[in-house]
Amino acid sequence: MKGIVFSEFIELVEEKFGLDIADTIIEESDLPSQGAYTQVGTYDHTELIQLVSKLSEHTEIPADDLVKTFGEHMLQRFVALYPQFFENVDNCFDFLDTIENKVHVEVQKLYPEAELPSFDSMKSENGMQLIYRSNRPFSALAYGLIRGSATYFNEDIDIEMDDQSSDGKSFVVFTLSHKN
Template structure:
């Protein structure tokens, strides 16, 4: 997992819970990286799971809720850092439909070794999107947060239902998104 994800997570922890909390979870985690991340480095995703679990234990907020909030935070940060991905895109559905064939293509150009999840979209009705998230990593709550962050970014009210189709070593979730009037 790219270091930018870790750096953004720790920034979120500092913003929401303070520098001391970020330092505490890094110290307690006893991570192979030592909790020092460069944005372009690659790190084991288990380190992020360890940090989130420790934060959950200290705050009483579920791991899933923390990861979802992190996903929402990431969407905002992606908009600030990579506005080109949002140019000419006018809705949440349009943006989410570009992740696999636009955003991830560019990420792979910059970081060929990146192991990205896949996103595939279908539109059974004009106001309904089925977005399938598939990954070797258990971060469907992060994808959910990105979806919610995208809806907020575009000022849209979208109901989201998660249909978990995961197997032993594969996370697969179909998100049903329905635009609300």
């Protein structure tokens, strides 16, 4: 996983919980990188899982909730870092429809070593289904990124998650619909 994800995570922890907690979770996790992340480096994604689980222990907030919040924050950061992906797109579902065939394709070109999930998307009259597949367990991150996208486009959406993951492989069907 790219260093940018880790550095954004540590920054958010510092901002929300303070520098001490950030230092503590880095020290208490058994990290090959020792928490010295650079934006362009690549690190084992299990380091993020360890950091989140330590943060969950210290804050008593469930790990999934922490990761969802991180996903929402990450989306805002993507808006600032990669504004080109938001140009000429005017609603949340159209944007989510571009992740598989445009956004992550460009990300893979920028960072050939990035490990990206796959998304199948199907739009319907009043909603959308997104199927998340990955060898990594980051469906809560996907949830947060979807929630963050809705916030960015000023839309109120319901997100249902049907987790059919097995054998360490993620397979999650997200059903999205507009609240009315």
